[in-house]
Amino acid sequence: MESPEKQLELLKRGASQINSEAELLAKLRLGRPLNVKLGVDPTAPDIHLGFTVALQKLRQFQDLGHQAILIIGDFTAMIGDPSGRSKTRPQLTHDQVMSNAKSFQQQAFKILDSARTRTVFNGEWFEMMTFEQVMKLNGRVTLQQMLQREDFKSRIERGEPVHLHEIQYPIMQGWDSVMIKADVELGGTDQLFNILVGRDLQREENQPEQVVFLMPLLEGLDGVQKMSKSLGNYVGVSEPPSEMFGKLMSISDELMARYYLLLLGEELPDIHPMDAKKQLGFRIVERYHSTAAAEGALADFNTRFSKRDLNQADLPIVQMAGVEPDIVSVIVASFFQAFQVQKSRGDARRLVEQGSVQLRGEKVAELKAIPALNAGDVLRLDKKHAVRIG
RNA sequence: GGGUAGAUACCGAAGUGGCCAAACGGGGUGGACUGUAAAUCCACUGGCUUACGCCUUCGAAGGUUCGAAUCCUUCUCUGCCCA
Numbered sequence A: 001m002e003s004p005e006k007q008l009e010l011l012k013r014g015a016s017q018i019n020s021e022a023e024l025l026a027k028l029r030l031g032r033p034l035n036v037k038l039g040v041d042p043t044a045p046d047i048h049l050g051f052t053v054a055l056q057k058l059r060q061f062q063d064l065g066h067q068a069i070l071i072i073g074d075f076t077a078m079i080g081d082p083s084g085r086s087k088t089r090p091q092l093t094h095d096q097v098m099s100n101a102k103s104f105q106q107q108a109f110k111i112l113d114s115a116r117t118r119t120v121f122n123g124e125w126f127e128m129m130t131f132e133q134v135m136k137l138n139g140r141v142t143l144q145q146m147l148q149r150e151d152f153k154s155r156i157e158r159g160e161p162v163h164l165h166e167i168q169y170p171i172m173q174g175w176d177s178v179m180i181k182a183d184v185e186l187g188g189t190d191q192l193f194n195i196l197v198g199r200d201l202q203r204e205e206n207q208p209e210q211v212v213f214l215m216p217l218l219e220g221l222d223g224v225q226k227m228s229k230s231l232g233n234y235v236g237v238s239e240p241p242s243e244m245f246g247k248l249m250s251i252s253d254e255l256m257a258r259y260y261l262l263l264l265g266e267e268l269p270d271i272h273p274m275d276a277k278k279q280l281g282f283r284i285v286e287r288y289h290s291t292a293a294a295e296g297a298l299a300d301f302n303t304r305f306s307k308r309d310l311n312q313a314d315l316p317i318v319q320m321a322g323v324e325p326d327i328v329s330v331i332v333a334s335f336f337q338a339f340q341v342q343k344s345r346g347d348a349r350r351l352v353e354q355g356s357v358q359l360r361g362e363k364v365a366e367l368k369a370i371p372a373l374n375a376g377d378v379l380r381l382d383k384k385h386a387v388r389i390g
Numbered sequence B: 001g002g003g004u005a006g007a008u009a010c011c012g013a014a015g016u017g018g019c020c021a022a023a024c025g026g027g028g029u030g031g032a033c034u035g036u037a038a039a040u041c042c043a044c045u046g047g048c049u050u051a052c053g054c055c056u057u058c059g060a061a062g063g064u065u066c067g068a069a070u071c072c073u074u075c076u077c078u079g080c081c082c083a
Helices: A004-012 A021-028 A049-063 A094-108 A131-138 A143-147 A150-157 A164-180 A189-204 A241-249 A253-264 A273-288 A291-306 A327-339 A345-353
Strands: A017-019 A035-040 A067-072 A117-121 A184-188 A211-215 A378-380 A386-389
Touching: A004 A021, A004 A049, A017 A021, A017 A189, A021 A211, A035 A049, A035 A164, A049 A067, A049 A184, A049 A211, A049 A253, A067 A094, A067 A164, A094 A117, A131 A164, A143 A150, A143 A164, A164 A189, A184 A189, A189 A211, A241 A273, A241 A291, A253 A273, A273 A291, A327 A345, A327 A378, A327 A386
Parallel strands: A035 A067, A035 A184, A067 A117, A184 A211
Antiparallel strands: A017 A211, A378 A386
8 A cells, every 4th residue: 555645645636625635644544444435316327527537536546445435325316416506406216216326336337446346325324214313413504504505595696496305415415424434525526515514414423524525527518517417518438439539529629628637637738639639539438438449439530520531431320211202301210210319300401401411422402302312322411410321 | 374576488588468489698500611629600499381371389277359478267386575
């Protein structure tokens, strides 16, 4: 095991805030594996790159010999974390949550070492609690404390509802820390408050308080809001290689620097931005799929977009048997078959009118065209989607 | 419990009996330009339709009217004030 000082130095890298470093160092000096907690709410079945920032840090703790504890918030997910939320999250059923949790774990183990990870469901203790115990727990936190939170405060200012069950969230997350005797809790910067509540509760239970360890939040593809499933600006770790690569290629240059820093832990290399972006895409695909997949995605991107040669590209194949022969119907069917996207005929018509649709490299501009489709023909639908006729 | 204000398309927000498929802004999509970057310009943005037009939509359900997002009734949800 590395010396405590060396560990601290490694761990600090990329962190946004540690409360406090001195405390962390003291814990590292205990010479035993620390319980490092990372909580996740399986509100959606997929992990996206934003969450991997914290996961990677947890992996680093693991590699330094500490005990990673992944808390699956099966119970809290039914409430929904209000952090950074302008609206109440929809509540999920327990069945939804459990099925999400399953695929969530699989994906988390692309980053974590599954053999050395303890996974816990917080329903284990919350389902057993009596109302009396719940009330007792509530008695330890004041409304004023809860209302200090920026997200609640701003919702109140804007005249939007804050429900009581949302106020319970930090208490529950804090109680998780007590139950697993966390030494360190990892989270995004938006988790500061929740993690601090954990410290309060631990102190009340005469436990040593956990160190607050915050990682920066990764912006989503739009470069403005944090990456999140519900905003649709995310890259999922289980997305197909070319999809993943394509999404990363579409980010802005400023954002690319952030991604380098937070996902690869490096400075942006001093090369042409497009090449840098291709490297980024390659390495991310490589990490979550394989080197071969990354090479494939890169090659595909190059033929498809850099050389604008759709013909050689690896495109999804669509069957047109039983589909009306007019171009609009063909487009709608293609979107649905190849990408599971339900376009309206109006959307499809618009794509034709505005000159996006190409068959065998020729623009199809006539709405009522009955195109002659041969097997192997390439049909370009829009900027990002093209198919091959089967 | 009492009072009061509100609920409009992806979001914000106008509209307060016909000119409303509903202004405007943001977002999104397509085109030009490019590096699937940024910036800029143009177009589109409920469904069906080549089009005329038809259909569904303004929290929900009923009603008044030739005609309702707009008026009435009941209901659901939310803010604010009072208790």
